[in-house]
Amino acid sequence: MKTLVEDHFSTFTTAEQHGLRSFVLQYIYQNPDLPQFIHAAQTQLFAIITKLGWNGNENFQPLLDHLQVFFQHGIGHRILGLKILTSVITEMNIPGTRNIVNHRRSAVGFRDSQLLPVFQTSLAMLRTVLQSRLSYPETEKLKESILLLMRACMTYDFIGALQEESSEDTGAIQVPTTWRAVFEQPGYLDVLWECWKSFSSPGSVLVMGCLSQAASVRRSIFSTDDARHTYIHHIVREIVLTLKTTAGQNKLQDAGNFHEFCRMLSRLKNTFLLSEICDYNDSGQWISAIGEFTVQVFHSWKWSPGSVPYLLTFWNKTLSSLNTVKQETEFFIEAITVNLSREYLKTCLEGVRAVMDGEADDPLESEETLCLSLEMFANIARAKYTESGPIILHEFKELLLKYRELIQRTSALSGTTSPPIGSSDVKESLMVTEMQLTWMVYIIAACIGGRVMYESTSEQDQMDGEMACEVLGFIHQLQVWTTQRPLYLASADAHLYVQSSIIYFYAQFRNSYIGDDSSKAVKVYTQLSVRWGLNTPDQVLDVVLDFSLNNLRSG
Numbered sequence: 142m143k144t145l146v147e148d149h150f151s152t153f154t155t156a157e158q159h160g161l162r163s164f165v166l167q168y169i170y171q172n173p174d175l176p177q178f179i180h181a182a183q184t185q186l187f188a189i190i191t192k193l194g195w196n197g198n199e200n201f202q203p204l205l206d207h208l209q210v211f212f213q214h215g216i217g218h219r220i221l222g223l224k225i226l227t228s229v230i231t232e233m234n235i236p237g238t239r240n241i242v243n244h245r246r247s248a249v250g251f252r253d254s255q256l257l258p259v260f261q262t263s264l265a266m267l268r269t270v271l272q273s274r275l276s277y278p279e280t281e282k283l284k285e286s287i288l289l290l291m292r293a294c295m296t297y298d299f300i301g302a303l304q305e306e307s308s309e310d311t312g313a314i315q316v317p318t319t320w321r322a323v324f325e326q327p328g329y330l331d332v333l334w335e336c337w338k339s340f341s342s343p344g345s346v347l348v349m350g351c352l353s354q355a356a357s358v359r360r361s362i363f364s365t366d367d368a369r370h371t372y373i374h375h376i377v378r379e380i381v382l383t384l385k386t387t388a389g390q391n392k393l394q395d396a397g398n399f400h401e402f403c404r405m406l407s408r409l410k411n412t413f414l415l416s417e418i419c420d421y422n423d424s425g426q427w428i429s430a431i432g433e434f435t436v437q438v439f440h441s442w443k444w445s446p447g448s449v450p451y452l453l454t455f456w457n458k459t460l461s462s463l464n465t466v467k468q469e470t471e472f473f474i475e476a477i478t479v480n481l482s483r484e485y486l487k488t489c490l491e492g493v494r495a496v497m498d499g500e501a502d503d504p505l506e507s508e509e510t511l512c513l514s515l516e517m518f519a520n521i522a523r524a525k526y527t528e529s530g531p532i533i534l535h536e537f538k539e540l541l542l543k544y545r546e547l548i549q550r551t552s553a554l555s556g557t558t559s560p561p562i563g564s565s566d567v568k569e570s571l572m573v574t575e576m577q578l579t580w581m582v583y584i585i586a587a588c589i590g591g592r593v594m595y596e597s598t599s600e601q602d603q604m605d606g607e608m609a610c611e612v613l614g615f616i617h618q619l620q621v622w623t624t625q626r627p628l629y630l631a632s633a634d635a636h637l638y639v640q641s642s643i644i645y646f647y648a649q650f651r652n653s654y655i656g657d658d659s660s661k662a663v664k665v666y667t668q669l670s671v672r673w674g675l676n677t678p679d680q681v682l683d684v685v686l687d688f689s690l691n692n693l694r695s696g
Contacts, residue, residue, distance in 0.1 A: 146186065150193045159200055162190045169225065170210065173217045184225045188232035195233075195247040204229065204255050205262065216279045219266075223286035226259055230293040245301055252299060257320055260294040263287050264323070268332050271339065284340060288347035295354040313359040313412045324358055325368045330375050337398075338388065346397035352376075353401055356409035373413050374421045380406070381423060384430040400448045403438060406431065407451035407458075415462035419470055428470075431455070432477040439481075439488045443501045453517035456481065460524050475525045482522040482529040486536060486584065493576045497569075505579070505638050512645070515583055519591030523601065526588075530604035533588065537581045537611055541618070544574045548622055575639060578615060582642040585612055590649030599664050605653070606668030612646055613673055616688070647685045655681060 150158065165187045169180065194201045204226070211222030233251045236244060267287045270280065299315045316324075323329050333355060337348040356376055363369035383389030383402070393399045410418075418424060435452045442449055456478070463471045496503045504511050522529040547570055585608045592605060619639065654662045655678040669675040675684065 146189060146193070150190070155198055158190070158194045158198055162187065162194065162201065165190065166207065166225075169221060170218070173221055180221065180224065181228075184221075184228040185232070187225060188228040191229050192232050192244075192247055195250060196243060202250070202254060205258055216283050220279075220283055220286045223263070223266075223283075223290050226263075227286070227290045227293045230256070230259070230290070230297060234293075234296075234298050248298065248301070252297065252317070253319075256294060256297060257317075257323075260291065260320075260323070263290045263294065264329065264332065267291070267336060268328075271332060271336050274339075281344060284336075284344045285347060288344065288351060291351050292347065292354065295351070312357075314354060314357050316358055316362055318362065321362055321364060324355075324362055324372060325364065327371075327375065330355060330372070330379075334379050338392070342395045342397055345392065346395070346401055349398055349401035349405060353405040353408050356405050357412045360413060369413075370417060370420055373409075373417055376409060377418060377421045377424070377427050381427050381430055384434050385426075396445050399441070400445050403445075403448040403451040407454045410455045410458040414465060415459055416465040419466050424470070425473060428474060428477065432481065435481055436484045439484050442488055442492060443495055446502070446504075450514060450517075453514060453521070457517045457520050460520055463524075478521045478524040479528045479532070482518070482525075483532050485518055485521070486533060489580045489584065490536070490540075490577045493573055493580065497573065497576070505576075505641075508641065508645075511583070512587075515587035516591065518584070519587040522588050523591050526601045526604055530588070530601075530608070533581075533584060534604070534608055534611065537578075537585065537608070537615075540574060540578050540581060541611065541615055544571075544578060544615075545618065547571050547574060548618075579639045579642045582612055582615065582639070582646050585609075586642070586646035586649040589646075589653050592653040594653075602662050602664040603668065606665035609650060609665065610668050610672040612643075613669075613684075616643055620691075643688065647688065650681070651685070654678065 146161070153161070165183060169183050169187065175183075191201050191204070208222045208225060211218045211225070229251075233248050267284075270284055270287065273280075295314060295316075299317060333348055333352050337345050337352065340348055360369060363372065383392070393402060418427070421427060435456065438445075438448050438452045459474060460478070463474060466474075492501060492504070495501045504514075522533065547567065551567055551571075589605045589608065592601070623636075654665050666676060666678075669681070675681050
C-alpha cells in the first residue's frame with residue numbers, strides 16, 4: 142500500500158488525496174486495539190500521504206487540528222495521536238530521493254507552521270503527566286510516547302544539513318528563533334529535570350536523552366547573555382545535585398541513565414563556552430564533581446564502555462578552552478587531569494585480563510576507535526605532563542621489569558617444544574604482561590604524538606625522550622625474546638597487537654620529532670643519544686626501516 146501510494150500519488154485528484162488521508166486516519170481512530178505492528182504501518186502510511194500532499198493540499202497542513210479528537214479521549218487514543226505525530230515528523234525528516242526540492246519545501250513548511258506547536262503540545266502533556274503522579278502500564282506507555290515525540294522534534298533537520306552533519310553528538314541543535322520563548326522560560330528545564338528524578342527506567346532514560354538535547358541548543362537562540370547564562374547555570378546546578386546527592390547517584394546506577402548523562406555532559410561542553418559555564422558561582426564544585434565522576438566512568442568501562450569517549454571528549458573540549466578562564470581555574474583543571482591520567486591508565490591495564498577471560502570486547506580490535514580515544518587521552522595527559530608523564534613512565538618500567546623476570550623464569554625451557562608442568566601459568570602471565578605492555582606502547586605513542594611544537598617545553602620534550610628510550614628498550618627485548626621463545630609460549634594474537642603498537646609508536650614519533658623542526662627537539666635526541674646512540678632523525682628512520690623490513694621478512 143505504501144509503495145502504491147508513493148508511486149501513484151501525483152495521479153490522484155486533490156479530493157482523492159484528502160479522502161485517502163481521512164480514511165487512514167479514521168481507520169486508526171476506530172481501531173485502537175489492533176496489534177502494534179499494524180498501527181505502526183498505518184501511522185507511517187498516514188505520514189507518507191501527509192508529506193506527499195503537504196505542498197499541494199492546504200487541508201493537510203493544520204495537523205494538530207485533525208488529531209485533536211485523539212487527545213480528547215482516553216490514554217489509548219492519546220498514545221495513538223502521539224505516535225501519529227512522531228511518525229509524521231520522522232517522515233518529514235527523511236530526505237526525498239525523487240524530488241529533493243519538493244521534499245525540502247515540505248520539510249521547511251512543516252517546520253515553520255507545525256513543529257513548534259507540536260513540541261509545545263508534547264511539553265504541556267509531559268507537565269500534566271508529571272503532576273498526575275500516576276504510574277500504571279498505560280501511563281508508562283503515554284510517558285514514553287510523549288518523550289519520543291519530543292525527541293523527534295528536537296532531532297529535526299532544521300536547516301537542511303546533510304545527514305552526517307546533522308547527526309547527534311556532532312554540534313548544536315539549530316532551532317529557529319521562533320522557539321526562543323521555550324528555552325528562555327524556566328519551565329522547560331524544570332519539567333525535564335523533575336521528570337528524570339521521578340520517572341523510572343526506561344522513561345527516565347528518554348528524559349535524560351531530552352536533557353542531552355536541551356544541553357545542545359545553539360548559543361545564539363538566546364536574546365541576551367543573561368538569558369543564556371541563566372539557562373546554562375540551571376543545567377550546571379542540576380548536574381552538581383545529581384553527582385553530589387544519594388538520589389542522583391541512585392539514578393545513575395541504571396546503565397541507560399548513566400550513558401545518557403555522560404552524553405549530556407559531552408554535548409553541553411560541545412555547545413557552550415567554558416568561560417560561560419565557569420561564571421556559575423560553584424563552578425569549582427561542578428568541575429571537581431565531574432572529575433570524580435569521570436574516574437567512575439573509566440572504571441565502569443566493562444559495564445558501560447560506550448560512555449568513556451563522551452567523558453574524554455568533555456575534557457578535551459574543556460582543556461582546549463583553558464585560555465578563556467581565570468588562571469586559578471586553569472591550574473585547578475590541570476591538577477584534575479593528573480588523576481584522570483592515572484586512573485585511565487589503570488583501567489586500560491586492568492581491562493587486559495577481563496578481555497582475555499572473555500568478559501569484555503577487546504578495544505585493540507578496532508584500531509581506528511582506539512586511536513581516537515588515545516589521542517584524546519594524550520591531550521589530557523599532556524595538560525600537566527610534568528606530573529602525568531612520570532606516572533606513565535613508572536608504570537611502563539614496572540611492567541618491563543616484570544616482563545624480564547618472566548622471561549628469565551622461562552629461559553631454562555627455551556630448548557623444549559612441549560609444555561612442562563606449570564607452563565600454562567607462565568604463558569598466561571606472559572600474555573597478560575605483553576598485552577599490558579602493548580597498551581603502554583600505544584599510550585606512550587599517543588602522548589608523544591600529542592606534542593604541539595609551538596606549545597611544547599624542554600621539560601615535556603625530555604619526558605618524551607625518556608619514554609621513547611624505554612619503548613626502544615622494550616622493542617629490543619621483544620626482538621631477542623621472539624627468537625628464543627618456546628613454541629608453546631607463542632601467541633599469534635598477542636604478537637600481532639604488539640607489532641601494531643610498535644608501528645603506531647614509530648608513526649607518532651616521526652610526526653612529532655622527525656622533520657623540518659626536529660632541530661628544536663634537542664632534549665629528545667640527547668636522551669636517545671645517551672641510551673641508544675641515535676643522534677639524528679635519519680638514524681631513527683634507519684631503525685624504523687630495519688624494523689619494517691624485518692617484519693616483512695618474517696611475514
